[in-house]
Amino acid sequence: MFTLSTAITIALGLGLSSTEVSAHRGCGGHEVAKRNPGGPVINSLAELRGFSKRQTTSTMDEASEAAISDPNQECTAYSYQPVVDVKSQFPTIWETASLVDGDTEASALFATINQTLNAKFPNATPKGTKAGDWSASASYNATDPDCWWTYKQCTTPAASLNIAADKTTVPEPETWGLAFDDGPNCSHNAFYDYLQNNGQKATMFYIGSNVLDWPLQAQRGHVDGHELCIHTWSHQYMTGMSNEEAFAELYYTQKAIKTVTGLTPTCWRPPFGDVDNRIRVIASGLNLTNYVWSDDSEDWRAFAAGSTVTEDDVTKNYQNVIAGVANGTYATHGPIVLTHEINNGTMQEFVSQYDSIKAAFKYIVPLASAFNITQPYAETNETYPDFMTYTNQSTSSSSSSSSTTSASGSNASGSSGSTTAASASKASGSTASDSKNSAASVSFGYSGVFASVALFIAGGAMLA
Numbered sequence: 338m339f340t341l342s343t344a345i346t347i348a349l350g351l352g353l354s355s356t357e358v359s360a361h362r363g364c365g366g367h368e369v370a371k372r373n374p375g376g377p378v379i380n381s382l383a384e385l386r387g388f389s390k391r392q393t394t395s396t397m398d399e400a401s402e403a404a405i406s407d408p409n410q411e412c413t414a415y416s417y418q419p420v421v422d423v424k425s426q427f428p429t430i431w432e433t434a435s436l437v438d439g440d441t442e443a444s445a446l447f448a449t450i451n452q453t454l455n456a457k458f459p460n461a462t463p464k465g466t467k468a469g470d471w472s473a474s475a476s477y478n479a480t481d482p483d484c485w486w487t488y489k490q491c492t493t494p495a496a497s498l499n500i501a502a503d504k505t506t507v508p509e510p511e512t513w514g515l516a517f518d519d520g521p522n523c524s525h526n527a528f529y530d531y532l533q534n535n536g537q538k539a540t541m542f543y544i545g546s547n548v549l550d551w552p553l554q555a556q557r558g559h560v561d562g563h564e565l566c567i568h569t570w571s572h573q574y575m576t577g578m579s580n581e582e583a584f585a586e587l588y589y590t591q592k593a594i595k596t597v598t599g600l601t602p603t604c605w606r607p608p609f610g611d612v613d614n615r616i617r618v619i620a621s622g623l624n625l626t627n628y629v630w631s632d633d634s635e636d637w638r639a640f641a642a643g644s645t646v647t648e649d650d651v652t653k654n655y656q657n658v659i660a661g662v663a664n665g666t667y668a669t670h671g672p673i674v675l676t677h678e679i680n681n682g683t684m685q686e687f688v689s690q691y692d693s694i695k696a697a698f699k700y701i702v703p704l705a706s707a708f709n710i711t712q713p714y715a716e717t718n719e720t721y722p723d724f725m726t727y728t729n730q731s732t733s734s735s736s737s738s739s740s741t742t743s744a745s746g747s748n749a750s751g752s753s754g755s756t757t758a759a760s761a762s763k764a765s766g767s768t769a770s771d772s773k774n775s776a777a778s779v780s781f782g783y784s785g786v787f788a789s790v791a792l793f794i795a796g797g798a799m800l801a
């Protein structure tokens with residue numbers, strides 16, 4: 338694993354230069370806690386672990402899991418039969434995914450995508466390691482032909498490739514695009530209760546291994562009306578993977594979510610934002626839209642062991658985004674802020690900030706609604722409210738889904754600042770350059786030891 342201390346050592350040992358590869362641009366730069374102390378969940382036998390009756394496989398369901406309020410009990414490993422039944426059709430949890438032997442459907446789809454890859458990028462090789470060691474890419478072409486986000490935050494691949502630009506902001510003014518990464522976290526009930534009680538929906542970027550570890554928690558995400566998206570199988574650097582591995586990381590996460598919720602997501606976010614054209618083509622072969630972000634709350638740093646980023650720093654990061662409303666930063670678009678479901682600290686931080694976000698922004702919306710994506714899944718029977726519907730500015734057609742149903746549940750006491758259709762604020766077309774500019778102005782003023790966590794590569798020269 339590429340560790341922070343390694344990165345710091347390397348960064349301190351070299352001068353800065355104009356070309357840099359930032360290994361840790363957010364999103365779980367620390368190692369994501371892969372399993373709870375309970376151990377490998379779907380390999381364990383619930384009975385042997387002396388679980389309470391309620392948690393035996395026969396009585397276990399989404400509603401009873403969602404009703405647990407003690408985080409330790411929430412995070413008690415359980416064995417869920419529908420997952421046990423299909424486990425052999427998936428890669429090993431928390432290990433790099435690859436095609437599962439005998440999976441002819443996956444192999445056939447990959448063969449097609451591989452053909453496209455070989456035609457478009459005949460000489461492409463993985464960039465560094467899956468753990469984010471870029472020394473092997475130290476001579477990476479400074480013109481950034483691969484539109485490698487980790488290198489210089491490129492989000493707009495050459496038009497000739499016909500790949501949509503990564504989405505970094507939402508097109509609606511004074512609107513906060515709400516998304517949480519790294520879930521489902523076993524202990525998320527207090528957090529999801531809070532969202533539910535506020536009538537607030539969000540986009541959830543789920544890790545495939547977490548989905549199979551905690552299938553009932555993943556089901557709650559859907560039942561509560563959140564939008565489910567993909568955040569890879571094992572949460573590693575995608576550009577460090579082979580074609581097959583990168584495909585499998587996405588494919589089996591999509592399949593895991595389909596298995597436990599019945600839905601096939603069409604959106605994803607690369608861990609650490611690490612994406613390039615080769616990876617974009619693979620994702621696009623799976624019909625996945627790539628959402629990155631404009632601002633990093635750095636919550637993922639603050640609550641990690643040994644981190645020097647404090648809770649106060651995270652609060653300042655939130656407040657800095659919020660302050661942008663007053664000076665017009667969000668007159669024509671809104672931020673997508675990197676926030677996490679990863680642990681109690683990151684979830685509680687959002688809870689603490691919610692009221693002030695609501696007070697400053699007109700709307701806080703899940704990404705599908707921000708982009709009027711009314712069919713966010715491959716299954717067209719499931720619909721999602723478009724922007725006007727979600728914000729109660731119109732009662733349009735798309736209101737037949739479970740999402741919409743729960744979105745208008747009676748528990749929306751707080752609701753989002755502007756229940757009454759204040760101004761039918763028009764989305765004054767967020768152009769590619771809007772997105773780019775705001776992506777460029779992303780970084781928070783925070784500077785501390787961790788801010789220097791980056792590999793600096795002098796003029797394309799090799800790192801020692």
Ligand SMILES: *[C@@H]1O[C@H](CO)[C@@H](O)[C@H](O)[C@H]1NC(C)=O
Pocket residue numbers: 447448451455580581
């Ligand atoms: C995918 O393409 C590579 C060449 O880039 C090839 O080595 C590999 O065998 C192909 N994989 C499959 C499963 O076809």
Ligand SMILES: *[C@@H]1O[C@H](CO)[C@@H](O)[C@H](O)[C@H]1NC(C)=O
Pocket residue numbers: 478479480481482
């Ligand atoms: C870098 O890429 C550009 C095209 O983007 C190409 O013209 C140039 O030859 C490349 N340089 C090297 C050293 O590969």
Ligand SMILES: *[C@@H]1O[C@H](CO)[C@@H](O)[C@H](O)[C@H]1NC(C)=O
Pocket residue numbers: 598599600716718719738739
């Ligand atoms: C839509 O179809 C999927 C798969 O067929 C099913 O699991 C899901 O329950 C359906 N959803 C609705 C809202 O009918």
Ligand SMILES: *[C@@H]1O[C@H](CO)[C@@H](O)[C@H](O)[C@H]1NC(C)=O
Pocket residue numbers: 446622623624715
């Ligand atoms: C992607 O979407 C197109 C159009 O709906 C569909 O024909 C195709 O099968 C989808 N591809 C995958 C891999 O699901």
Ligand SMILES: *[C@@H]1O[C@H](CO)[C@@H](O)[C@H](O)[C@H]1NC(C)=O
Pocket residue numbers: 657658660661664666
């Ligand atoms: C607006 O305020 C934010 C937060 O204080 C700040 O980061 C940004 O630079 C300001 N922008 C302008 C144009 O003044």
Ligand SMILES: *[C@@H]1O[C@H](CO)[C@@H](O)[C@H](O)[C@H]1NC(C)=O
Pocket residue numbers: 369370371372373408522523524547679680681682
């Ligand atoms: C989920 O959250 C709990 C409580 O904060 C934490 O201990 C655990 O490591 C998290 N699990 C994962 C898989 O991130």
Ligand SMILES: *[C@@H]1O[C@H](CO)[C@@H](O)[C@H](O)[C@H]1NC(C)=O
Pocket residue numbers: 524525527528681682684685688
């Ligand atoms: C975080 O933990 C505290 C202390 O156990 C608890 O009161 C709070 O509800 C938790 N917050 C979230 C969002 O889970």
Ligand SMILES: *[C@@H]1O[C@H](CO)[C@@H](O)[C@H](O)[C@H]1NC(C)=O
Pocket residue numbers: 508707708709723724725763764
């Ligand atoms: C979403 O729909 C609203 C209302 O029709 C429209 O103003 C807005 O431009 C649409 N946004 C996008 C991204 O299409």
Ligand SMILES: *[C@@H]1O[C@H](CO)[C@@H](O)[C@H](O)[C@H]1NC(C)=O
Pocket residue numbers: 746747748
């Ligand atoms: C609203 O919340 C209350 C208390 O938390 C609960 O008793 C009630 O069932 C909830 N109603 C809905 C529609 O979720």
Ligand SMILES: *[C@@H]1O[C@H](CO)[C@@H](O)[C@H](O)[C@H]1NC(C)=O
Pocket residue numbers: 535536727728729744745746747748749751752753754755756757
């Ligand atoms: C829209 O109205 C419903 C029903 O009154 C409410 O529950 C919900 O919170 C409102 N949503 C917003 C974004 O104001």
Ligand SMILES: [Zn+2]
Pocket residue numbers: 364365518519568572608609
């Ligand atoms: Zn992540």
